Amino acid sequence: MPWTKILIEQQEPGFDEHAGQDVRKLTFPQALREAMDQALDRDERVFVMGQGVDDPMGMFGTTLDLHKKYGGQRVFDTPLSENGLTGVAVGAAIAGARPVYVHNRPDFLLLAMDQIVNHASKWSFMFGGHVNCPLVIRAVIGRGWGSAAQHSQSLHGLFMHIPGLKLVMPSTAYDAKGLLITSIADDNPVIFIEHRWLYKHESHVPEELYSIPFGKGIVRRQGKDATVVGISYMVIEALRAAEKLAEDGYEIEVIDLRTLKPLDEEIVLQSVEKTGRLVIADTDWVTGGAGAEIAAMVAQKGFNHIKAPIKRVGWPDVPIPASYVLENAFYPGAEDIINAVRRIAK
């Protein structure tokens, strides 16, 4: 859904882990597409469904032309029936298939909460493990260009709360491919949330099929003065903030959690043990969000390490506004992380 060309230009380029190196690079959407392509190729049980997955845009390129390669039975468009079609995906998974259901935006998952929460997340447990639900739901957070309240939510704060789901939020093309492979291979329902502003990010993505384990965060930058835990796109802003803060002599450790469920508590606790200071930067409402869980976890398990108030950077308690001036005020960025760090770092 290209509204105007400027949108794509406004997107943030990501950091490049292999700057200048002669390695194969893919963008975030290309990496996702390759993961699905390889999964479709390797496992007959895999199929891809979603509104517009076979259209000329191919879901921002992430599903482009896959239907031509694998046929309309395995890669197909769906009606606008989010709850029903999520249930269809859940049922197919229960019956042994491995659906990847692509949603344009997390906002639309709200129509499917009954199937996601009451069904997919509970099917294994509720039947004592006799059945399972290997399902992947992808959704892409929108941001900007006045997308407004109903087209820019992320909602991973909600899924964080539901046992039985896994929750994946990659921030690099490399992770996007590896984690999507892991998601498709997993025997449980996985919510895989992308951020539209990461789509311009390019990184080294090996050609072979590889997987990245769930529950393993990664230290994107080493530091000793404060820990910034980033979620999804906010990892980029955290790295920017760290760069700026380095100019003032602060060494900031930036952690990319990669998956929120399971959560790599160890990586956070270890970092906090070193730094004693924690800022969590999220692309979601602060209140009751994933950052609350991380802060609460540290306030319990890392209490002895913590030397200053735990700060959360994220959205204020208000729906997403349309007007760009209000968007600018609404969305936090590197500056807000910098301010948070300054307040608590020595």
Next chain:
Amino acid sequence: MPWTKILIEQQEPGFDEHAGQDVRKLTFPQALREAMDQALDRDERVFVMGQGVDDPMGMFGTTLDLHKKYGGQRVFDTPLSENGLTGVAVGAAIAGARPVYVHNRPDFLLLAMDQIVNHASKWSFMFGGHVNCPLVIRAVIGRGWGSAAQHSQSLHGLFMHIPGLKLVMPSTAYDAKGLLITSIADDNPVIFIEHRWLYKHESHVPEELYSIPFGKGIVRRQGKDATVVGISYMVIEALRAAEKLAEDGYEIEVIDLRTLKPLDEEIVLQSVEKTGRLVIADTDWVTGGAGAEIAAMVAQKGFNHIKAPIKRVGWPDVPIPASYVLENAFYPGAEDIINAVRRIAK
């Protein structure tokens, strides 16, 4: 829906704030019914809808015979169409009515998340305040008798995350009436979550129409050694725990938040300033729940007061099991609160 008589007997009696006093007492359901009765009587815009509100059980008595008093146009049964009917309630509210939509269980609200989150919570903001949505959604948390995974969720952890909603969870009959009145009088969407195990609770409930302000918690028991913040039914368990702990010389302060959105941060911070120790007891999954927000808030704003890890008592990360032995293992109670307090109190 009485399954067998034992269910009702198993319910927990509440504490009595006016034990032995000669005051009018009502049970929790009677208090709710009186609130709706008086609201219906006072304001023509108020109406009550929901599955079974006019049936012989009258939603556990909370709506009993109101349809006889106010007619089937103002108190009516609904089809099993939770999303659609929630939308109907939202639309009626937008058009100037004041619906109270009674849901049997929070689990069924998952079908209505689109209307609650994408519509009700955003309608005022999204239109710059030109419209508003004075809606009350009631739902009753189930527990026990093998109600299992799809009939025992509370889900206030989800609503906590959504700006634009208010979230009310009373634990006494007195508060139930006063807060329901406030909810109906409020110009915004209110999620009002009750706990079935509070329904036997009786307390003094004045006859007149009174309201209790949102965002004001209450200290149910004074103490200086640790603060236990209780949510809904867990206030009862917290009081029990406090009583037991008093035998060992611990003075526990028990706070009943009453509303989670708005959240009375002050009452928690003030208490923690005194006690330095915090346990949050919730009737919901711990992970990503309301307790996470409270802990995170204190880890930020009350950091200097906190002298020990913040503990959360609530549900483990697993759907609610059917078997009573597993239910017993699943649901925390006074014992768990006692253990948590012992670990962190001096």
Next chain:
Amino acid sequence: MTDHSGIPTEILLKLYVIISKIRRVELRIESLYHEDEMKTPVHLCLGQEAISAGVCATLQTDDYVFSNHRSHGHYIAKGGDLPAMIAELYCKETGCSRGRGGSMHLVDTSVGLLGSSSIVGGGIPLAVGAALASVLRGDGRVTVVFFGDGASEEGVLYESMNFAALKKLPVVFVCENNFYSVCSHQTARQANNDISMRPRAFEMPSSRVDGVDVIDVFRKTMDAVNRTRSGKGPSFLECRAYRWRGHAGAGDNLKSQYRKLDEWDQWMTRDPLQEYEKALVAGNILTEKKKKQITETIDKEIDEAFSFAQASPLPNEKEVTKYLYS
């Protein structure tokens, strides 16, 4: 009662056995429920037995079924393991869901029963999805989903019908219209009481079925199953029968407060077991001796199932978080 000519005796007797079994299991549950040892809400299907029996008799063992809260009949008719079902009602580790599900969440994958949802309408899209998986695999299976008249008010039914019809999936929608959702009559909830009209919105074949008449159920389901197995797409059956008991639990203590008396009287003239028995006796397919033998066999099975269930161990409370993930 519809004429049963042309249907093999073996099948006719099987139908009789299943109806009898469901009836006797439900009555046994009801008679013991007051003991409060089955600590889970039960939704008895007394009066609706012919639907489960007639529908499932048209299915092969590996065909899929999805069920709802009123699941006992579906489970038994599809060939689910009876001791495991009763053990589930007793919330035991030997239960079909290992005591995690209770009465509303029965499963037996060995006979294609992939689960029961207690969210009204929740199982409907699951069935469509299972049918989709069958098509992708080309395994020739048919999927049946059971749901009530109340579920026909849930939007997900319409979404599911549209998709199933669009993709011509091998699924049969079986709506058990017992006229009530808890204490609420169909007329208080639906604009028109002819549920069988609804699927026509998607040009899906649909019939009204006499849900008390097992032969009518069997024949119409057979048509739908044959049709869909041959790739012609889904069908819908509205099977009308009466819920003899309250919504949940034993008995129906509120009966006089919410039932329409003339409706009640009318339906009480119809008993799916007796009508069928009479027809089989008249057709010389069932003798008194055979009947007695069947009943005895069933009762023995039920006795054993309850003994097994009662003697079985409870789940280990240490394993409360087991089975969260596969």
Next chain:
Amino acid sequence: MTDHSGIPTEILLKLYVIISKIRRVELRIESLYHEDEMKTPVHLCLGQEAISAGVCATLQTDDYVFSNHRSHGHYIAKGGDLPAMIAELYCKETGCSRGRGGSMHLVDTSVGLLGSSSIVGGGIPLAVGAALASVLRGDGRVTVVFFGDGASEEGVLYESMNFAALKKLPVVFVCENNFYSVCSHQTARQANNDISMRPRAFEMPSSRVDGVDVIDVFRKTMDAVNRTRSGKGPSFLECRAYRWRGHAGAGDNLKSQYRKLDEWDQWMTRDPLQEYEKALVAGNILTEKKKKQITETIDKEIDEAFSFAQASPLPNEKEVTKYLYS
């Protein structure tokens, strides 16, 4: 084109003005969109103008309307304030939603437009609820809800139709079938392409309407509105017209990749404005002079609206949390 005899000239001209106005506003938006000053996704209704015009002309000012993402035509036809709409596209504080909503969230309570949801189908139950509120108050209002063919796949439509029909609420469901949801053709999404069949599931009156022919829209809506205002319950109109542009934004750069060419050619022979203009001219209702005058008035209005919008202040970023609650 349907015969317009019997309809007062005043109304005929009003319809013409509205269609022209919608057309010219949309073209103006499109022509300026590349400037990237309207920083909000726009969903143009070019080709569908006659639906908004014909439907809203049957309504009174205080009748309610709920709209969707493709909302410009609804807003204009219901009498919404044009400068406030354009200012909203420019995300200004003077916008009808104070810059909080953008193009997909237009509102003007002074003419009964209670809001537009960009969740497909989301506005449908809201309209039914507003109609319920009207009944409770006895205010005699009618509510109309606009939604697309895509929305007819959402379960909430069926839930809403059932409830509206059950309670005989004063609401008219207007489905604008433009055959596409983004780049997806109706046939890829729906089991049968006759949306007007669907409401019959609830015994709700329903008609197919030629959405290019404003007189057909007007007459059939008038019937539905009269019927429902007199307490006879809801109706459904499937109005067929073609989306001339891409799903969102200006132009349709993917046209050749997703449109069916013959379909395109066929629809391009039909222009709601030109067809109507021809009919009015033939009927001596519209003269060239009058036409010019109308166009000039509209263009002046549009000029003023854009000037107002462009000159208006942006929201104050300090007020980002304002309007959360009322």
